[in-house]
Amino acid sequence: MIFPxxxxxxxxxxxxxxxxxxVGIAFGFVLERSGFGSSRKLVGQFYGTDMTVLKVMFTAIxxxxxxxxxxxxxxxxxxxxxxxxxxxFLWPMVFGGLLLGVGFITSGWCPGxxxxxxxxxxxxxxxxxxxxxLGGLLYAEVEPKLGAFPNSGKLGTFTLPQLLxxxxxxxAALVVAIAVGAFLGGEKVEQLxxxxxxxxxxxxxxxxxxxxxxLAVVAxxxxxxxxxxxxxxx
Amino acid sequence: MRDPNRFWNPYLGGVALGLVLLxxxxxxxxxxxxxxxxxxxxxxxxxxxxPAHVANVPAMxxxxxxNHPLNDWLVFEVVGVLIGGAxxxxxxxxxxxxxxxxxxxxSGGRVALAIAGGVMMGFAAKLTRGCTSGQALSGGAVLSVxxxxxxxxxxxxxxxxxxxxxxxxx
Numbered sequence: 001m002i003f004p005x006x007x008x009x010x011x012x013x014x015x016x017x018x019x020x021x022x023v024g025i026a027f028g029f030v031l032e033r034s035g036f037g038s039s040r041k042l043v044g045q046f047y048g049t050d051m052t053v054l055k056v057m058f059t060a061i062x063x064x065x066x067x068x069x070x071x072x073x074x075x076x077x078x079x080x081x082x083x084x085x086x087x088x089f090l091w092p093m094v095f096g097g098l099l100l101g102v103g104f105i106t107s108g109w110c111p112g113x114x115x116x117x118x119x120x121x122x123x124x125x126x127x128x129x130x131x132x133x134l135g136g137l138l139y140a141e142v143e144p145k146l147g148a149f150p151n152s153g154k155l156g157t158f159t160l161p162q163l164l165x166x167x168x169x170x171x172a173a174l175v176v177a178i179a180v181g182a183f184l185g186g187e188k189v190e191q192l193x194x195x196x197x198x199x200x201x202x203x204x205x206x207x208x209x210x211x212x213x214x215l216a217v218v219a220x221x222x223x224x225x226x227x228x229x230x231x232x233x234x
Numbered sequence: 235m236r237d238p239n240r241f242w243n244p245y246l247g248g249v250a251l252g253l254v255l256l257x258x259x260x261x262x263x264x265x266x267x268x269x270x271x272x273x274x275x276x277x278x279x280x281x282x283x284x285p286a287h288v289a290n291v292p293a294m295x296x297x298x299x300x301n302h303p304l305n306d307w308l309v310f311e312v313v314g315v316l317i318g319g320a321x322x323x324x325x326x327x328x329x330x331x332x333x334x335x336x337x338x339x340x341s342g343g344r345v346a347l348a349i350a351g352g353v354m355m356g357f358a359a360k361l362t363r364g365c366t367s368g369q370a371l372s373g374g375a376v377l378s379v380x381x382x383x384x385x386x387x388x389x390x391x392x393x394x395x396x397x398x399x400x401x402x403x404x
Contacts, residue, residue, distance in 0.1 A: 003259075003260040003263075004260055004261060004262060004263030005260070005261050005263075016261070016262060016307055017307060017310045019261055020307045020308075020311040021310050021311070021314040021317075022314060023254060023258050023261075023266070023311055023314060024311035024312060024313060024314020024315045024316075024317070025314040025317050025318035026254045026314075027251070027266055027311070027314065027315050027318060028315035028316060028317065028319035028320075028322065029318035029319070029321055029322045030242075030247060030250045030251045030254060030318075031251070031318075032318070032319045032326070032328070033241060033242045033247060033250075033322050033326070034241060034242050034248075035241040035247075037319060037323055037328060038328070038334060039334045040403060041241075043396075043399075043403060046392045046393055047396060047400070047403075055244035055245055055247075056247045056251060057251075057366075057371060058248065059244070059247075059249055059251075059252060060252035060255055060371060060375075061255075061370075061371060061374045062248075062252065063248065063249050063251075063255075064252040064253075064256040064259065064265075064375035065374075065375045065376070067252070067253075067256040068256065068259060068375065068376065071260075077260065078263075081263050082263050082265075082376045083377070083378060085263065086372070086378035086380070087378075088378060089363070089380060090379075090380060090383060092361045092362060093363075093381075093383050093384040093387070094383050094384070094387050095361070096358040096361035096384070096387075097358070097362060097383070097384040097385070097386070097387025097388045097390075097391060098390060098394075099354050099355075099361070099391060100354065100355050100359060100365065100384075100391065101387060101390060101391020101392035101393075101394070102351075102392070102395040103350075103351040103352065103354030103355035103358060103391075104351065104355065104366075104388065104391070104392050105351070105391075105392045105395045106347050106348075106351030106354065106395060106399055107349075107350070107352050107354075108334065108348065108402070109348075109352075110268075110355065110365060110366040110367075111269035111356070111365040111366065111367070112266075112268030112269070112366060112367040114352065115268060115272075115312060115315050115316060115319065116319035116322075118316065119315070119318075119319030119320040119322075120319060120320070120323035120329055120330075121329050121332065122332055122333070122334055123345070124333055124334050124344060124348040125348075127348035127352065128349070128351060128355075129272060130349060131348065131349040131350065131351060131353045131355070131356060132273075132352040132353075132355050133272055133275060133276035133279075133356060134276070134349070134352070134353050134356060135352060135353035135355060135356020135357040135360075136272065136273035136276050136277075136356040136357070136359065137273075137276045137280060137294075137356075138353065138356070138357055139356065139357045139360035139361065140277075140291050140292075140294045141291060143291075143292065143293050143360075144292065155379065155380070157378075158378070158380070159377045159379060160377040160382065161377060162379075163379050168377065172377075183245075204243045204245065204246060208246065208248075208249060209245075211249075
């Protein structure tokens with residue numbers, strides 16, 4: 001395994017912190033260019049007028065997922081090490097997700113995009129960031145009274161391949177298919193609600209869909225590679 | 235040439251975001267994030283005025299025990315997000331002081347709801363161990379079941395409350 005470098009280990013900490021800034025710059029720039037510096041554009045997702053959130057977020061998930069599944073299949077990335085950082089606590093995640101969704105539509109931002117809003121000069125972004133800070137501190141104050149709930153539904157490192165009893169490349173291919181279906185459905189909703197055709201040129205969209213499909217096939221091909229014995233089994 | 239209403243094609247933007255996310259995973263073994271850094275900023279402020287209180291609250295002392303609360307990868311990443319976001323806004327003509335709302339909704343009401351929604355999200359993101367970036371986007375990409383459950387819940391919560399917030403945007 002070559003990746004991950006795990007820059008947070010002590011000797012590589014300085015390198016990791018140095019990498020964090022350019023990674024963040026790229027993150028913030030891409031979010032802004034995608035339209036996530038505008039709360040009006042973000043909330044369009046929930047009124048069916050603008051499905052940019054679904055398109056950008058789901059494409060990003062699928063892209064990174066395919067990259068990791070392929071590199072993992074090729075034996076150069078230890079995906080279980082990455083998955084170890086995302087344990088499942090089902091009930092707080094379901095309940096907290098609902099609350100975060102209500103907060104999203106109420107404020108017009110999510111915690112990450114509110115920072116892009118601040119960087120764009122948006123006063124509602126500034127107010128939201130202030131709220132997120134207060135909400136986090138409020139949680140810290142009441143946490144001792146929440147008892148066992150924050151740790152309820154604990155399933156540890158539990159992934160969709162484990163849930164479905166399917167190899168990761170097969171799950172990845174299914175996720176790509178679901179994503180493309182969601183994109184086409186989302187565009188249909190946009191057209192029905194706004195009564196207009198999508199602004200994006202269909203050629204670009206088609207190329208991205210084909211590229212993701214091709215990468216899903218590459219991921220499936222890695223199943224045929226001889227598997228090295230797993231170095232660490234979580 | 236600069237058109238504030240012109241955005242990247244969302245699918246290309248998604249691919250670009252996915253590559254940034256992939257880079258974070260390859261280098262760090264962890265994805266992107268946001269709310270964790272915002273929380274640390276709050277703890278840092280509280281620690282400056284009431285360090286004894288921070289020491290008594292487990293969720294706060296957890297980020298002050300080992301290092302300075304701002305000495306964390308996520309805080310450095312968020313400094314980058316602010317820089318990158320500002321570069322994007324300045325070069326696209328979208329930078330400007332503005333309270334985004336519908337023309338008929340009051341400014342005070344909009345600010346109050348932005349703060350209220352922020353409080354809900356700040357609270358929720360601690361409960362879910364990450365927000366839309368740190369949990370849905372990053373955990374979703376590594377196919378974590380909890381992250382996917384979280385993501386569907388966020389959309390469900392947003393759609394459920396959308397009708398009650400519609401006047402903000404009119």
